[in-house]
Amino acid sequence: MDEDIGLVESYIAGDGEAVEKLVIKYQRQIYAVIYRMTKNIEDARDLTQKTFVRAIEGIGGFRRESSFKTWLYRIAINISLNHIKQNRREDVELVDTIMGNQAGTLSEIIENERKSYIKKSLDELPGRQRLALILRAYEGLSCSETAQAMGCTEGAVKAHYHNGVKRLREILKEKGYEIKS
């Protein structure tokens, strides 16, 4: 976090390269969370760029009450939610990136199919449950960071996360996929 603050201050002081360093550090995480929310590669690319541009433009408003990372996630989530709201459409997902264009071994096909079902089941979760699950389980954010990124309390994050996990298991069970230890 100190490194991030240092880069932010360098940028404010006029060091343009500090922007590039911040982007390189967080671009994969931000892209991943945006993709998981929008489920579209092209949208994820555009919105990732938009997220960083907006963050850098508004860096004067970064009050350092949270870490730069969670602040960045917050911007990414808001941009993604706005995008989803404006573009309500049937999800046209490039499933070929998951399923593969070529038929592989049986285990690969089964694995790909299972992943596809998990993805679709994730999509059926209510928005905040899905988001809490993405941030906690996929992005590895702590409960506190997730709360800051989502703009809610830690208690709310815990509730959304646990309810999301529970609901996801139920949906997969309904589809015939039960994951056991």
Next chain:
Amino acid sequence: MRLSHDEVKEVLADYLKGALPEAARKEVEAHLKECDGCTNELSFLREIVKIDVPDPGDLFWQSLPGVVRMAVKKKEAHRFSLKSILFRPLPVAAAIAVLVLLVIIFANNKEVSVPDPLFRDPFEAAILEYDDIDDINDISGKELSLMTAQLADNELSLLPLNSIEYSYNGEFDSLSSTEMNRVHDALDAETQKGG
């Protein structure tokens, strides 16, 4: 400090990512040995996080930092030029507004005098244009007649158009100098009487 069941459930995602400190990690592992519910949930989490995010390509990762930097620079430049466009015409617009106000005020206050074509300055009419006459006694009777006729005309032009006043110049014109003196004496006498 031993973690409760709920506390272990809370940190399973962190445990999965390897984000727990050593002490907490050991606590979680000890609990997992005893709790099927948490073990099942950990397995579940392990499965669902296998879902990969499709890679947008190396070109995207390599170009994104530079693209962001240029985009920010471009927006800042656009903002500055917008500022200069906004601020520059302001003083100009203010100056124009002041000028327009001054013109309006000036136009309302100025009185334009348009000469009345029917107006003749009485002082002008009274001026005798006889530059060649040195002494009035040098005027002959004929010249005097002409002058009085001209005077009568001037007097007529000074009268209002609907005037019904009668001019005596025509009658005086026919009087001799002796008779004129008698008329003057009579008028003086009347004046002294107050008539």
